[in-house]
Amino acid sequence: MYIYEVRNTFGDMHSYVGRAGVGTAAGDTTLQAQKLLHVSPFFPVEGEYRLRVKVKDNAKIRVLMRYSMNGNAKLTATLRGVAERLTFRTVIRAVLATGQFPLRPLVSIHVEALRLWLKRVPFFRRPAPPQPWSRARESTGR
Numbered sequence: 473m474y475i476y477e478v479r480n481t482f483g484d485m486h487s488y489v490g491r492a493g494v495g496t497a498a499g500d501t502t503l504q505a506q507k508l509l510h511v512s513p514f515f516p517v518e519g520e521y522r523l524r525v526k527v528k529d530n531a532k533i534r535v536l537m538r539y540s541m542n543g544n545a546k547l548t549a550t551l552r553g554v555a556e557r558l559t560f561r562t563v564i565r566a567v568l569a570t571g572q573f574p575l576r577p578l579v580s581i582h583v584e585a586l587r588l589w590l591k592r593v594p595f596f597r598r599p600a601p602p603q604p605w606s607r608a609r610e611s612t613g614r
Contacts, residue, residue, distance in 0.1 A: 499526060521537060
């Protein structure tokens with residue numbers, strides 16, 4: 473079972489829940505879900521997410537998230553890593569190794585938003601948030 477959370481800078485969150493790897497190669501799961509949460513003021517609340525998760529025997533994890541509207545990819549994000557036990561020590565080591573600081577994602581998001589706003593990219597107002605979770609369906613496509 474996978475639970476993936478989508479959050480925005482307003483503090484809203486929506487979780488998608490899907491079954492892992494039914495009818496696919498071991499460690500390879502692709503899920504699809506309708507976009508329900510206003511995440512960015514530069515994209516409408518429409519389209520779908522496709523989440524592909526690959527887990528190798530040596531605990532290597534690869535995640536690809538693609539946001540599409542009408543079959544056209546609008547945003548792709550990837551994450552690669554190695555599964556580790558979650559402890560205070562591993563969290564501190566990861567923070568120091570990557571040069572992260574607590575507000576860096578928030579600052580980065582707002583800097584990019586300012587750049588898009590200055591380019592006059594269309595702006596979508598924030599609607600009321602949806603229910604807290606929904607079910608993702610398994611995808612047969614890649």
